[in-house]
Amino acid sequence: MNFLEIELNKDKKIISEDFKYRKRLIVVFIISVLVTTLLLLRLFYLQIIQNEHYDSLARNNKEQIIPIDAYRGEIYDRNGIIVAENIKTYTMYMIPVYLPKNYFEREELLYRVSKVFNIDLGHIKSSLEKVSKNSYESVEISENISMAQMSYLAERSEEYPGVYYGSKSVRHYPLGETMTHVLGYIGNISQEEFESKQAEGYRRNSVIGKEGVEQFYDKELRGIDGYVQWIVDSRNRVKETISPAIGKPIPGKKLILSIDSKIQKDAEDLIRGQVGTVIVSKPTTGEILAMVSSPWYDPNIFIGKIDRQKYAELINNPANPFWNKAIRGRYPPASTFKLVTAVGALAEKRIGVNTTRYCGGGMLLENRFYRCTGQHGYVNMYRAIQFSCNTYFYNLAYELGPNFIKRYAEMLGFGDITGIDLPGEKVGVVPSADWKRRKIGEYWWDGDTIQYVIGQGYMSATPIAVHMSTSAIINDGVMYRPHVVKEIRSSQTDEVIYNNDKIIIKKLDIDKNIFTVVKEGMRMAVSGGTARNGAWSPHIKLAAKTGTAQNAQGKDHTWVTIFGPYNPRPTDDMIAVTVMLEHSGGGGGATAGPIATAMLRSILGGENAVEARNVIYARMQYIYEQIRLAREKMKEEQENGENPENIDGEQQKEEDKKDANEDERIKYE
Template identity: 30%
Template sequence: MSEREIGHPSRRRVLTIATIVIMSLLFVRLYQLQLLYHGEFGKKSQENSVRSVVKDPIRGYIHDRHGSLVVDVGPFYTITLTPIEYDARNTPFLAQLLGLNESLLAERIAKASAYSRFVPTRIKRDLDYESLAAIQENLYLLPGIGFEVEMKRTYPTKARATHLLGYNREITEAQLGRVGDYYRLGNVIGAGGLESSYETILRGQKGFTFFAVNAKGQVLGPFEEGTHDIAAKDGFDLILNVDVGVQAFAESLMTNYRGALVAIDPSNGGILALVSKPDFDPSIFSGVTPADLWTELNSDSTKPLFNRATMTRYPPGSTFKMVLAAAALDEKVITEHTRIQCYGAYRFGDRVFKDMHAHGSVNVVEAIQRSCNVFFYQLIMKVGFDKWTEYGRKFGFGRASGIDIGEETSGLLPSTSYYDRVYGKGRWTQGYLVSLSTGQGEVGVSPLQMAVYAAAIANGGTIHQPHAVQYIRNKRLNRLETVEQRSNPTGISQHTMDLIREGMRRAVHDPRGTGYAARISGIVSAGKTGTAENPHGVDHAWYIGFAPFDDPKIAVAIMLENAGFGGAKAAPIAGLVMERYLYGELKRYVPPLAPRATKPADSTRAITQVRTD
């Protein structure tokens, strides 16, 4: 364009307007950059010049009721990788130093990069000293690689308490999206038991150390002399109701059995011991658990990961007879003087329900003592289905107990509406009640529920919410905080409870009683045996009891899968556990128990012929 053309007045106006528009746009953009987006760009600039390093807190300790350390923490070394500083060409060499498969290491590095290029991510935990020395020797050749000291769970006592305590394991990618932003790849998290249910109490609060870095990501030193650093706050400790000596002793008695034992303080619901067998060593999860080991545990037919103390649902057998006795006495269907004749069998329609013995004329106390089936067969017909269900609920059956270790079954307490739903209204008969009267049929309970039931009988009729944790040690305020739990009266009369307790006392101390094998040297106790009929194999053995009789300090429920008669196998173990707790030792010589190898548990269904315990 010539100078003459530019000088034309109309063209000058167009050029002036265009210049003004362009300058206005530039001014607006400058305003956006300087004022509107100043915070955002300032933040990005600071992120590029400051790097934070997470400082994990020490997880809380776990102590038993006497102060013994049950779960400790010990140091181990972890290798970390910061993706932005790492040179992928070093992967073969790094894999060799760590003793890892190269493709597995590459996969972990890729996950670390996807998670964050700037945050150090754990790529190998629980490093042995030989590998650590090799890494330290070659660290100058491996930019982006570092190591840190972490703490892992250790177990200093003989007790495993696996299903009670739970364990720690490395968090999965799937979990990261569900548990909030506290965790990062490579962190551990509580899994099962108290470690899971008290996770936020035990884990503590993370700290952060800030470093200044240059444009290449190299650390220059502390950021602003560490004035912005945040100290980690260690997790709180748990003080349990559990007696670790009794726990270890109970575990030893149940070696090679499949089953569970729960011991409770009847005065408050505190868990004194909780055993589920088979179990596993919780320390195997403290570091990185090999995938093949996890697969092995999951595929094991004995189900060692399954908590039999809280999750099984078996018929309770004759241990459930006290529910029916309570209903009959409190509803005035019978009195303590009412006698029923037992000829060794009971006919209902065209079916005959047999007993193991002809007990003759018995009252309710004698029926509990000698476990007379015929007495209870006839009694449930007088009491009725609805009242039986009502009193079962009063004792806590058919609902979860609320124990603080998390997972538990509510069990199954049949009712009229349940049978109408399952079989159809009018399509079931009163014959179903005969099996229920002796704890057979569809009724299903856990050992935990049975321990709560035994404790309620022991204390005269109060259901205490079972709880393993007694106190939380608050390290911020330097004080012990009591773990609250609810208590509910059953509403059953004291007279009724006294009669039931007397029947259970005689069951243990009268030679004709079914629980005679549970006697404790020098202490009066009470109990009731039970056998859950198993049409697919050997029966399951039950025993519930408490001691001392006049001032109960411990209530116990034990279930042994495929172990046969409750009085022969379950009762002796329960008696020994109570004796060990009350005396602190055994007052008698006990020959080594020879537990039988058991088969995987079968389902148990209602049958028409049941045995006496």
């Protein structure tokens, strides 16, 4: 190899190495550009796109948003007596993100909080499990801490990172058990409720109405929650509290009930110890003055820590104290339902007021004898209502048919909700031939119609439905929406926002004189019919319809639906009362009648309700005893061969027949 070739090879080698160097520089440059670009993109993402998120995280290192529960609206009765109020209490809560991140440190802190502040450790952990460990949401772990505990936590806040105290209002019902099913109660929001209402501003530690008006009007009562800002240092010490104007909570609205707490208490005293319901209202406005479902409970048991033993006793009570029987109980309405057919038959002129039917003690149909409450002879519409003559209505139902009865039952409100402002209202059954085929798979027989017309068989209704049908009759066909809340007012200005009175839900196109006939028959039931003893009132004219619903499982249920002072036309001073007693035996006039009458004598006459009831009971017992003694005397004279007052044999038979009727009437009163 010559010198020239050597030099050329050197030059080639230099060029090759230079090319490789430049190539490496280009790769390094490209990588540098890519890395720089990625860094810039990441910086743009963090600084611009995620600015709000990381700015919030940075602020939360020194700022904490503490929610403030809105003041729940108070509830008053119609006379201004407070029946649901708020009591201030102190709470302890945790913010998960500020708790120790180390598992063992976190567990040690929770254990220490449990021991020092006497809070169940399981409750603390289960409460925290509902939210993320990185959540800024406050989790309440105790709703009633003492001033000493609060002071202890304030002095040692550094030792309890993520643990704080605050204040809240706790519901209290000053009248205790009175008005239980009307008011309801409040409780902690459930997971299901939270998921469905989170968008409405509810938090995991919110309280929510569970029953009664507390539930029905929860949106109006709860208000709008506010908040404050806490500025804290690295040791979790609050250095400053900021209360922005927009964070001020807005209190809930005030409810004014149509309920009169005195009338409510009287009704409770009258039915205490029995299972049933009492409804008292003003028919011309729809205002419910009292609504009792017996037995009941004290809603204050749900405030704070629940007494498990007491709660278990209530849950296991076969009479179901939590069930508002006035709007949820479904029972055969018995003879109170006869008024429906009476209105329909007269309205369509299917029978005249004075058209008579003969009652010989019952009706024979399809080889079965359907009994009446007595042997009433020839009766027209007035006397049929007065003596609650089954035979009269048996014949009427046979002529009219079940579809006719169903149509007028629905016109008078049966088979539909009344729309009362309480949650959970149920609907009874208004049967028909189609209904029976669909639900039971059987044909409709004439015997079904016979049972239907006297409010038994497949027919069922809630007490509020029976009460409202009576109200429609009292009001000559106008039915106002029943309500337990009269007004909604502003808690800040006391301005009336809404009034529930006189909202018409139904207006029947029926001649007023038809209702007058029915009301006159109800008046005759008190003056000398099925309600003459149980609805006795010496100074106030009353009108009533009694009912006794046969029950194969036990003693009969009994009814009375009554109003006063009696007037053929509706007046604003009229009060209507419906009483239904489960398994009371006897008849509606003798069992439910004295309770309803005592209510009216108390409201309209100023008498003591319990004393008035006791007087009615004593008078009934005296009358029954006199009848018994007279019957024994007559029997003794007959056995001695005497014929009192020279009564011949045929006359004596008539007297015996009257005695038998009297026995039946007493039974059904």
